[in-house]
Amino acid sequence: xxxxxxxxxxxxxxxxxxxxxxxxxxxxxxxxxxxxxxxxxxxxxxxxxxxxxxxxxxxxxxxxxxxxxxxxxxxxxxxxxxxxxxxxxxxxxxxxxxxxxxxxxxxxxxxxxxxxxxxxxxxxxxxxxxxxxxxxxxxxxxxxxxxxxxxxxxxxxxxxxxxxxxxxxxxxxxxxxxxxxxxxxxxxxxxxxxxxxxxxxxxxxxxxxxxxxxxxxxxxx
Numbered sequence: 001x002x003x004x005x006x007x008x009x010x011x012x013x014x015x016x017x018x019x020x021x022x023x024x025x026x027x028x029x030x031x032x033x034x035x036x037x038x039x040x041x042x043x044x045x046x047x048x049x050x051x052x053x054x055x056x057x058x059x060x061x062x063x064x065x066x067x068x069x070x071x072x073x074x075x076x077x078x079x080x081x082x083x084x085x086x087x088x089x090x091x092x093x094x095x096x097x098x099x100x101x102x103x104x105x106x107x108x109x110x111x112x113x114x115x116x117x118x119x120x121x122x123x124x125x126x127x128x129x130x131x132x133x134x135x136x137x138x139x140x141x142x143x144x145x146x147x148x149x150x151x152x153x154x155x156x157x158x159x160x161x162x163x164x165x166x167x168x169x170x171x172x173x174x175x176x177x178x179x180x181x182x183x184x185x186x187x188x189x190x191x192x193x194x195x196x197x198x199x200x201x202x203x204x205x206x207x208x209x210x211x212x213x214x215x216x217x218x219x220x221x
Contacts, residue, residue: 005204008073015069015081020195023088024062028198029191031058036187053103056124059161059198060099063128064091066202071132071210091131099124122147122154128202129209146209154209161201168193 009016035051038044065084072079106120123143130142147154172189 001204001208004207005200008070008203008207009200012069012073012079015079015084016066016199018081019065019084019088020199023065024198025191025195027062028058028194029187031055032187032190049107053100053107056103056121057096057099058194059201060124060128061092061095062088062198063202064088064095064131066199067128067131067206067210070203070206074207074210091128095128095131098127118155119147121158122151125158125205126154126209129206150209157205157208165193165197168197 031054035054038047038050038054041047044050065088068087069079069084102120102124106117106124123140126143126146127139129146130139132139169190172193173186176185176189
């Protein structure tokens with residue numbers, strides 16, 4: 001699996017670098033600034049909840065072009081940068097609204113029972129894998145069927161993704177703590193970490209769960 005992910009990454013490295021520099025870095029840097037504002041503002045309630053939502057949005061809204069690229073690669077089809085940018089802008093607001101709505105439901109559910117929160121978080125991470133030209137109903141159906149079958153694996157991947165980022169962010173914070181303007185460098189380095197990590201995560205999730213769905217050939221409800 002990891003060899004396949006690296007093969008796809010290396011094969012499409014020029015396109016991935018362009019997308020990373022023009023989409024992943026600026027979006028991540030902007031959201032990091034907003035997260036800082038949320039924590040520093042005295043008028044914002046529940047800053048931790050809002051910040052986590054922003055970080056999840058950061059990850060989800062950038063998913064679609066890399067999913068599309070991976071899907072085309074698995075079908076031995078060529079893909080252009082124009083197509084990738086078109087996919088990004090086509091699904092940006094859809095994924096944004098979906099993330100906010102499901103996250104809000106999940107947070108509310110956490111006050112009642114933990115299960116809705118786990119399901120909601122898992123659906124947020126799985127839905128972009130199945131965003132394509134079919135109906136919204138099919139997006140949810142494929143994500144739900146995959147979650148029912150691979151719930152432990154999905155949760156494990158979510159934990160790994162967050163853990164890797166937190167570990168690298170912690171190391172970077174410690175390494176630049178004595179530098180002047182360390183706050184600015186921290187935001188830049190954090191955005192750079194995501195710039196290079198996110199494409200790998202996107203390819204991995206698409207390669208694993210998208211292909212898994214096709215191989216299982218699940219039926220509808």
